[in-house]
Amino acid sequence: MIAIFDSGYGGLTVLKPILELLPQYDYLYLGDNAKAPYGIHSPETVTEFSQKAVDYMKGRGAKLIIFACNTASATALSKIKDDKIIGVIEPSALEASKVTKNGRIGVVATKTTINSAAYEKALKRQNKSLQIYTQACPLLVPFIEEGWHTKPEAISILKKYLMPLKNANIDTLILGCTHYPIMLKSFKKIMGRKVKIVTSGEITAKYLEEFLKANPELEKSLGKNKTRTYFTTDNPEEFKRFTENNLGMKIKTPTKINL
Amino acid sequence: MIAIFDSGYGGLTVLKPILELLPQYDYLYLGDNAKAPYGIHSPETVTEFSQKAVDYMKGRGAKLIIFACNTASATALSKIKDDKIIGVIEPSALEASKVTKNGRIGVVATKTTINSAAYEKALKRQNKSLQIYTQACPLLVPFIEEGWHTKPEAISILKKYLMPLKNANIDTLILGCTHYPIMLKSFKKIMGRKVKIVTSGEITAKYLEEFLKANPELEKSLGKNKTRTYFTTDNPEEFKRFTENNLGMKIKTPTKINL
Numbered sequence: 326m327i328a329i330f331d332s333g334y335g336g337l338t339v340l341k342p343i344l345e346l347l348p349q350y351d352y353l354y355l356g357d358n359a360k361a362p363y364g365i366h367s368p369e370t371v372t373e374f375s376q377k378a379v380d381y382m383k384g385r386g387a388k389l390i391i392f393a394c395n396t397a398s399a400t401a402l403s404k405i406k407d408d409k410i411i412g413v414i415e416p417s418a419l420e421a422s423k424v425t426k427n428g429r430i431g432v433v434a435t436k437t438t439i440n441s442a443a444y445e446k447a448l449k450r451q452n453k454s455l456q457i458y459t460q461a462c463p464l465l466v467p468f469i470e471e472g473w474h475t476k477p478e479a480i481s482i483l484k485k486y487l488m489p490l491k492n493a494n495i496d497t498l499i500l501g502c503t504h505y506p507i508m509l510k511s512f513k514k515i516m517g518r519k520v521k522i523v524t525s526g527e528i529t530a531k532y533l534e535e536f537l538k539a540n541p542e543l544e545k546s547l548g549k550n551k552t553r554t555y556f557t558t559d560n561p562e563e564f565k566r567f568t569e570n571n572l573g574m575k576i577k578t579p580t581k582i583n584l
Numbered sequence: 585m586i587a588i589f590d591s592g593y594g595g596l597t598v599l600k601p602i603l604e605l606l607p608q609y610d611y612l613y614l615g616d617n618a619k620a621p622y623g624i625h626s627p628e629t630v631t632e633f634s635q636k637a638v639d640y641m642k643g644r645g646a647k648l649i650i651f652a653c654n655t656a657s658a659t660a661l662s663k664i665k666d667d668k669i670i671g672v673i674e675p676s677a678l679e680a681s682k683v684t685k686n687g688r689i690g691v692v693a694t695k696t697t698i699n700s701a702a703y704e705k706a707l708k709r710q711n712k713s714l715q716i717y718t719q720a721c722p723l724l725v726p727f728i729e730e731g732w733h734t735k736p737e738a739i740s741i742l743k744k745y746l747m748p749l750k751n752a753n754i755d756t757l758i759l760g761c762t763h764y765p766i767m768l769k770s771f772k773k774i775m776g777r778k779v780k781i782v783t784s785g786e787i788t789a790k791y792l793e794e795f796l797k798a799n800p801e802l803e804k805s806l807g808k809n810k811t812r813t814y815f816t817t818d819n820p821e822e823f824k825r826f827t828e829n830n831l832g833m834k835i836k837t838p839t840k841i842n843l
Binding site: 358359369370373467473477478559583 | 618619628722725740842
């Protein structure tokens with residue numbers, strides 16, 4: 326079984342394209358909603374929470390784990406060290422380094438992700454000469470979770486966040502938080518047509534496909550009964566409602582667990 | 585020792601007037617920052633987190649506990665049932681019921697507090713004929729924690745939240761979240777001079793003073809060495825910095841604990 330882990334709902338924007346591209350496998354989704362959002366907490370706390378989640382998912386039989394959460398990928402992944410865990414940062418950095426023409430790449434993400442410098446490191450590993458411009462956008466997640474992300478105040482805040490990146494003349498922008506694609510239209514409108522926007526979902530799905538091709542033994546060992554099981558550490562009904570309303574996915578009510 | 589408990593920093597707006605009014609006692613402050621903010625989580629989750637905090641504080645020798653967090657007071661207090669725990673809702677409701685002249689009272693708070701109807705129940709216990717108007721303001725805490733609460737977008741959002749209360753012709757407004765006093769000026773400006781604003785801090789301090797007078801044996805048992813000890817479940821340096829910058833309180837670096 327393949328497990329997708331996120332601090333809350335955001336990882337569903339990664340799960341969705343994975344289910345579309347690779348529907349044949351058994352999947353488990355775990356949202357640690359009781360402690361969400363991770364992006365405002367310290368790296369040590371995020372690592373501790375992520376480790377508990379990893380232990381749980383392995384206990385449930387996960388053979389491969391996707392950290393759909395950028396904050397967990399940025400902070401916990403290097404600490405937990407496990408070659409059966411894939412983060413979202415490496416695939417996005419690889420894609421952005423291919424896409425850019427002028428070598429100027431912007432990254433927007435949570436505070437903890439930006440402070441970790443994980444994207445800068447991943448991008449520099451691809452190409453040392455890349456120029457990276459980063460911007461933490463801490464108010465976007467609350468606006469999105471509130472469903473107020475199309476209100477003029479949200480757009481005005483987004484403009485404030487993006488202005489330094491526009492001024493830096495970037496040609497590629499990584500949305501380094503799984504919530505941000507929900508505001509994709511506004512990002513595009515503010516950045517303009519010439520800036521290519523990289524989101525984690527489809528890219529991680531393709532990365533996973535390649536990973537499984539490169540690891541045939543692991544691939545063989547995966548269950549292929551198309552089961553989908555959802556777990557959350559907070560209210561299961563709220564989880565189902567958010568998912569169906571905001572991502573257009575019909576899901577079974579998750580099971581509530583404690584971590 | 586008296587313990588003050590909050591999901592994070594907000595409870596410091598309650599601790600501060602308590603230390604000013606009753607400086608002689610030993611105090612412990614516990615901020616569960618690793619799981620903050622509580623106000624977006626379910627009542628069950630908040631109760632579970634609060635119970636762990638209570639167990640910890642008692643283990644540290646707390647003889648009396650103040651739930652400075654409105655969300656915890658609104659949801660966990662009735663479940664934990666302990667006459668050595670004082671919440672912030674009862675004192676604020678009592679004060680508001682005394683202050684109002686037209687019997688129309690507004691309450692602003694987090695989603696979880698509003699959904700719990702704890703303020704409505706507490707106000708109705710004081711006076712059944714009161715008319716209560718409530719409004720959840722979920723974006724204020726993120727704006728305040730970001731230090732962006734004086735920006736035009738924050739004021740515009742606040743106006744949207746307060747408009748229904750203004751239209752309801754309330755004469756008293758309870759700020760039912762310990763973060764909100766940090767935006768007190770904006771609340772006053774939008775609501776106008778005729779609306780009396782009730783905040784938890786000073787009221788809870790006075791309530792505590794009365795409580796100790798009414799419970800002389802408990803009062804006698806309290807340590808009176810003016811010790812102040814701080815605990816947080818997230819980054820201690822961040823905690824110290826926020827406290828000193830936003831509340832003008834000099835504190836020792838807190839001890840990091842796991843709950």
